[in-house]
Amino acid sequence: MMPLSQVYIGDQYRDTGWFGVFMTLLVAAFVLLNIRRARGGKDLYIRRIAGLNAIDEAIGRATEMGKPVLMVPGLSDTINAIAVQAVNIFAYVSRIAARFANPILLCCYNAAVYTYAQETIRDVYQSEGVADRYDPDSVRFVSDRQFAFAAGVSGLILREQTAATFFLGEFYAESLIFAETANSIGAIQVASSTETTQTPFFIAACDYVLIGDEFYAASAYLTRQPVLVGSLVGQDWSKLMIILMIILGTLFNTVQIQGKTTWERTKGVWSQIPERSVKQSDTFMSQLFKPQLEKVKVERPIDPNYVPEKGAGE
Amino acid sequence: MIPLLQAQAPATSFWSEAFNSSELWTKLIITLVVGLVVMVGLLYAPIRARKPIIAFFTFISGAYWVLLYLWPKPIDRQPGEMPLNTVETVSFWLADSNNVVVSFTQILTGFLLGLGIFSLLKIHLTKITKGHKDAFFSIVLLVSMGLMIWFGYADWFDRLGERGAMLDNRDNWGFTQYGRDFLFEGLLQQMDAAMFSVIAFYILSAAYRAFRVRSVEATILLSAALLVLLSLMGAVSFVWDENVKSIANGNPFILNFQLTEVAQWIRNTFQTSSIRGIQFGVGLGALAMGLRLWLSLEKPGSGS
Structure with missing residues (x-):
């Protein structure tokens, strides 16, 4: 039975489990520290991102052609950080489009994202002083079924002959349907998917692709708001930390794996064994990232009112 | 599997009451009244006050998940067990509340789906009535x-x-x-x-x-794709590999040039590491974005 003092530790902190929590807190600290630095007036550098420079070019082209700009904030099941970020970028696109009286179409897969997008885009038009140009039907809910949504958006692209399309957010199998349909009518395309499996499809079919965290860097790049720029630099610090850990891990593993050992650690307990070559699971890095949890029994009183659910314990 | 994931909320926990019991109805009515008061309060709140109200609710909602992640989780919890101390009381309460809190999102989505249907009806009825x-x-x-x-x-x-x-x-x-x-x-x-x-x-x-040969990058992409495609064709990879084996005559270095080995090397060395690199970036971006949203540092539409 486990001593009472160890019950306080918490399941997620057992063995080397604390390391993951510590790293997450460290990343959060980096982000918050850099937001503070940026707010304090520190000039922070962001590298050039081609896909984001193309946004103005794409809207300009749509304005010249007098055709709409189509935006899709992905297929998030609920309103999450990815959908919010996509709508934030679309707010920038809509602002430029509003200035040039260019029609827009924003197609939503999720009703929650639809309401958020509608509010945000309406605010953009109001803040530009052109509230009369805002068409409430320009932000629309299409369907919350993947391929019904794909068919609906593809139909819109073909019927409206959009000049520029922006596919930013969570995309799955339908990504290529969108990209190829827009390509078939010659629309300029800027795309990004947080799903790594879909990024190659966008790279193959679209003009500009934001890869990985460039998607999250977009707001900072476009607006240079201190909070966003600071957050981006915090992410860069975190990436440097990860790179450092990869290098150290490679070195540690390379050195350790050459040697012999007479100790083995199983389920968090060290025991002496006959000499053998070091295995991958014996290395320091492996043990740091893979907590070995021994099975423990904690005896607790049973609730007198507890009624086991039917089938429980079978 | 971690025992916590198997644990069921005991019938008497704060979050679950017996079906049709007076306690259940009391909690439902209190929740409904509080929900309505908050909704009416938000509708009539001065525009300047809305931001701090939303920031407050966002912080409280986010704090729940942060607490759930950081608070010591109970070790070896079994159904029907009672907490040993205050730390465990909080962790039991948090774990039991999880399903209920998750269903808040579903309730909200249910309400918002109505708005989505309204949008569809409005757009398409207008088209029909105007003879589009x-x-x-x-x-x-x-x-x-x-x-x-x-x-x-x-x-x-x-x-x-x-x-x-x-x-x-x-x-x-x-x-x-x-x-x-x-x-x-x-x-x-x-x-x-x-x-x-x-x-x-x-x-x-x-x-x-x-895959058209337009630039150096496209050519590299084409070559890599071709090798991986060919390695998946049984007859081609068999003939290639057998030829390499006969030429190698046991030389381990030449054996590396078997089609299946080359394709595997491309996948393991380039594809997997690139995907992991991208995933690191996406994960960090999501974490930073979540942090900004939780602390209301991110303004709606801040991309503009």
């Missing part, structure tokens, strides 16, 4: 939506009733069940499958464009 050139498609959409809702609900009600268990057998089906089956399995699922299969042709056209 694509009004026919709008009629098809609205009729399909109406039929699917009617047959879906009618079938659901039938299955809730006394005949529910009998409806698992197709012989007992009536008009409603055949209607739902035709619309859902016969039409919708088939059309979904048709849309999905279109992707195969799009892959071909996209790959053709992407």
Whole structure:
């Protein structure tokens, strides 16, 4: 039975489990520290991102052609950080489009994202002083079924002959349907998917692709708001930390794996064994990232009112 | 598996009351009243006060998840067990609340789906009444939506009733069940499958464009793709590998040039590491974004 003092530790902190929590807190600290630095007036550098420079070019082209700009904030099941970020970028696109009286179409897969997008885009038009140009039907809910949504958006692209399309957010199998349909009518395309499996499809079919965290860097790049720029630099610090850990891990593993050992650690307990070559699971890095949890029994009183659910314990 | 994941909320926890009990009804009424008060309060709140109210609720909601992540989780918790101390009392309470808090999102989504349907109706009814050139498609959409809702609900009600268990057998089906089956399995699922299969042709056209030799990068991409494609063709990889083996004559270095080895090397060395690199970036971005949203540092539409 486990001593009472160890019950306080918490399941997620057992063995080397604390390391993951510590790293997450460290990343959060980096982000918050850099937001503070940026707010304090520190000039922070962001590298050039081609896909984001193309946004103005794409809207300009749509304005010249007098055709709409189509935006899709992905297929998030609920309103999450990815959908919010996509709508934030679309707010920038809509602002430029509003200035040039260019029609827009924003197609939503999720009703929650639809309401958020509608509010945000309406605010953009109001803040530009052109509230009369805002068409409430320009932000629309299409369907919350993947391929019904794909068919609906593809139909819109073909019927409206959009000049520029922006596919930013969570995309799955339908990504290529969108990209190829827009390509078939010659629309300029800027795309990004947080799903790594879909990024190659966008790279193959679209003009500009934001890869990985460039998607999250977009707001900072476009607006240079201190909070966003600071957050981006915090992410860069975190990436440097990860790179450092990869290098150290490679070195540690390379050195350790050459040697012999007479100790083995199983389920968090060290025991002496006959000499053998070091295995991958014996290395320091492996043990740091893979907590070995021994099975423990904690005896607790049973609730007198507890009624086991039917089938429980079978 | 971690025992916590298997744990069931005990029947007497704060988050679950017995069906139709007075405690359940009291909690439902209190929740409804609080919800309505918050909603009315937000509607009538001065515009300047809305931001701090939203920031407060966002912080409280986010704090729950942060607490759930950081607070020591109970070790070896079994159903029906009582906490040993204050730390465990909080962790039990947090773990039991998880399902309830998650269902808040579903309730909100349910309300918001109504707004989505309103948007669809508004756009397509306007098209129909104004005699838009694509009004026919709008009629098809609205009729399909109406039929699917009617047959879906009618079938659901039938299955809730006394005949529910009998409806698992197709012989007992009536008009409603055949209607739902035709619309859902016969039409919708088939059309979904048709849309999905279109992707195969799009892959071909996209790959053709992407793999044309236009630049050094495109050539490298083409070569790598060709090698991986060929390695998946059994006959080609067999002939290639056998030839390499005969030339190598046991030389381990030359054996590396077997097609399957080269393809595996491309996957393991380039593909996997690139994907992991991208995933690190995406994960960090999501964490930073979540942090900004939680602390209300991110303004709505801050991309503009």
